[in-house]
Amino acid sequence: MHKGIFMELCDLLSLALKCKNTKMRAALTVEKQVVIALWKLATPDSYRSAGNQFGVSKSTVGTAVMQVASAITELLLSRVVTLGNVQVIVDGFAAMRFPICGGAIDGTHIPILAPEHQAAEYINRKGYFSMCCKHWWITRDVSSTSTSVRDGRERYARIFRNSGLFQKLQQGTFFPDQKITVGDVEMPIVIFEDPAYPLMPWLMKPYTGILDSSQELFNYRLSKCRMVVECAFGSLKVRWCSLLTRLDLSETNIPIVITACCVLHNICESKGETFMVRWEVEENCLAADYM
Numbered sequence: 001m002h003k004g005i006f007m008e009l010c011d012l013l014s015l016a017l018k019c020k021n022t023k024m025r026a027a028l029t030v031e032k033q034v035v036i037a038l039w040k041l042a043t044p045d046s047y048r049s050a051g052n053q054f055g056v057s058k059s060t061v062g063t064a065v066m067q068v069a070s071a072i073t074e075l076l077l078s079r080v081v082t083l084g085n086v087q088v089i090v091d092g093f094a095a096m097r098f099p100i101c102g103g104a105i106d107g108t109h110i111p112i113l114a115p116e117h118q119a120a121e122y123i124n125r126k127g128y129f130s131m132c133c134k135h136w137w138i139t140r141d142v143s144s145t146s147t148s149v150r151d152g153r154e155r156y157a158r159i160f161r162n163s164g165l166f167q168k169l170q171q172g173t174f175f176p177d178q179k180i181t182v183g184d185v186e187m188p189i190v191i192f193e194d195p196a197y198p199l200m201p202w203l204m205k206p207y208t209g210i211l212d213s214s215q216e217l218f219n220y221r222l223s224k225c226r227m228v229v230e231c232a233f234g235s236l237k238v239r240w241c242s243l244l245t246r247l248d249l250s251e252t253n254i255p256i257v258i259t260a261c262c263v264l265h266n267i268c269e270s271k272g273e274t275f276m277v278r279w280e281v282e283e284n285c286l287a288a289d290y291m
Helices: 003-017 030-042 047-054 058-075 086-094 156-161 164-171 213-239 254-270 278-290
Strands: 101-104 107-111 130-134 148-151 179-182 185-188 190-192
Touching: 003 030, 003 058, 003 254, 030 047, 030 058, 030 254, 047 058, 058 254, 086 101, 101 213, 130 254, 156 164, 190 213, 213 254
Parallel strands: 101 190
Antiparallel strands: 107 130, 130 148, 179 185
């Protein structure tokens, strides 16, 4: 993250993070709290290692991470996580040979430590404890998100049905009142998902069973569009590597940190921050235990 963007982030969070000095010690500056949190979220380092990096205790690192993540979620989520320009989104998918698509949804698992209570509820189908991060909303690459976080065992389709995003789409209030004309047929904007989801007027999924050539072509193009959301989750985890290792947080704090990472990722993408290829090599090493 460039210094200018870092300072802009600090300014946006300053009211929530500014602390007063006490007789015992001087308070951490806003800048130091933010840089500690960014370092911890962007690396697989332990709290102790991050504390050594900045000359503070591991408990101070934990406090900084949660204070910054909470401030980001409270102050920036609604400003940064937006639908964006619908026509730009549709045009982006039209270039991939699907002219009525307004987005794609999928889920990804974030490894966590075994919870103290009801741990079995968090074991996913791959056999490790996780929370599910859901509903990454795609424009051309990664510019806006809608996230829902649940325990690792809950199925994607059920998470989606219980989300606010589903309710808005069902009520027809998520997209503007906009239709796309294909040939001479007027069609609504739809989003793409995999076969596990229900087929709905605004939710399109691939054909199943024995397919003819036109259905296979349809599935190929739909799958190509859906790959964008998988790449989006990959780039999120590559930039914020803490999501690739077991999050050492309470069950109530984990969704806050995941959401903060999504907001920070959107900021980086919208500001054109560099995405380094070597990060993907590091991701493969860190994710090897959770394949």
